[in-house]
Amino acid sequence: MNNGAGRLITFEGGDGSGKSTQLRMTAAWLQERGHEVIVTHEPGDTPVGSEIRRLLLEGEYTPVPECELFLFLADRAQHVSEVIMPALDRGVWVLCDRFSDSTMAYQLAGRKLADPDGLAAMLKFAESGIAPDLTLWFDLPVSEALHRIRSRSSMGEESTRLDEEAQSFHELVHAAFAELHRADAERIARIDASEAIEQVQEQVQAAFDVRGMV
Numbered sequence: 001m002n003n004g005a006g007r008l009i010t011f012e013g014g015d016g017s018g019k020s021t022q023l024r025m026t027a028a029w030l031q032e033r034g035h036e037v038i039v040t041h042e043p044g045d046t047p048v049g050s051e052i053r054r055l056l057l058e059g060e061y062t063p064v065p066e067c068e069l070f071l072f073l074a075d076r077a078q079h080v081s082e083v084i085m086p087a088l089d090r091g092v093w094v095l096c097d098r099f100s101d102s103t104m105a106y107q108l109a110g111r112k113l114a115d116p117d118g119l120a121a122m123l124k125f126a127e128s129g130i131a132p133d134l135t136l137w138f139d140l141p142v143s144e145a146l147h148r149i150r151s152r153s154s155m156g157e158e159s160t161r162l163d164e165e166a167q168s169f170h171e172l173v174h175a176a177f178a179e180l181h182r183a184d185a186e187r188i189a190r191i192d193a194s195e196a197i198e199q200v201q202e203q204v205q206a207a208f209d210v211r212g213m214v
């Protein structure tokens with residue numbers, strides 16, 4: 001739990017898992033219950049971060065895995081100190097679309113970077129030691145997620161450099177999220193993202209409920 005009265009809730013999962021829609025629905029639900037809420041996302045939700053996001057995701061450049069990791073961490077450090085910590089200190093609930101677990105899943109597992117202990121220390125440094133109070137992991141089989149990404153791009157929505165990665169990369173990311181959940185099921189709630197939107201939202205609300213958070 002963080003020092004201020006606020007709460008940090010992170011939304012995680014593979015590309016195409018529907019977590020961003022669920023984030024908006026959850027924000028509305030928490031506001032109805034009287035909480036002050038902000039929604040934010042990574043990478044790119046600060047002025048510095050939007051430049052970093054462009055470097056990372058537009059596809060003009062292909063950073064080496066180590067460089068990719070440091071760019072995500074640079075975005076994280078700016079986001080934590082400019083947006084997340086001040087909001088938590090004001091008692092606000094921060095709903096964040098992706099955070100630390102994405103770095104563990106995409107960079108450490110997906111890019112097969114070695115040295116998990118070193119990464120844990122770097123994450124702590126970049127995040128000023130804050131940690132999510134609750135993480136919702138939207139679990140969707142990779143084949144279904146890729147199907148959703150392809151149909152979105154056929155409808156004109158732009159895909160990112162990471163959306164375009166091979167299926168084997170997305171499988172590594174998915175397995176990593178499953179392992180993170182297995183290792184800490186109290187913080188990370190698994191949400192079955194293959195259900196209809198309303199049922200997925202019911203699972204999200206239940207995850208807050210069973211932890212006594214609402």
Ligand code: TYD
Nearest residue numbers: 015042043072098099102103106160162163
């Ligand atoms: P984005 O377009 O914001 O959409 P979504 O979150 O809905 O997938 O994509 C962000 C991408 O950045 C996504 O492919 C995951 C990736 N990512 C990392 O690889 N590492 C990280 O630490 C973060 C925060 C994101």
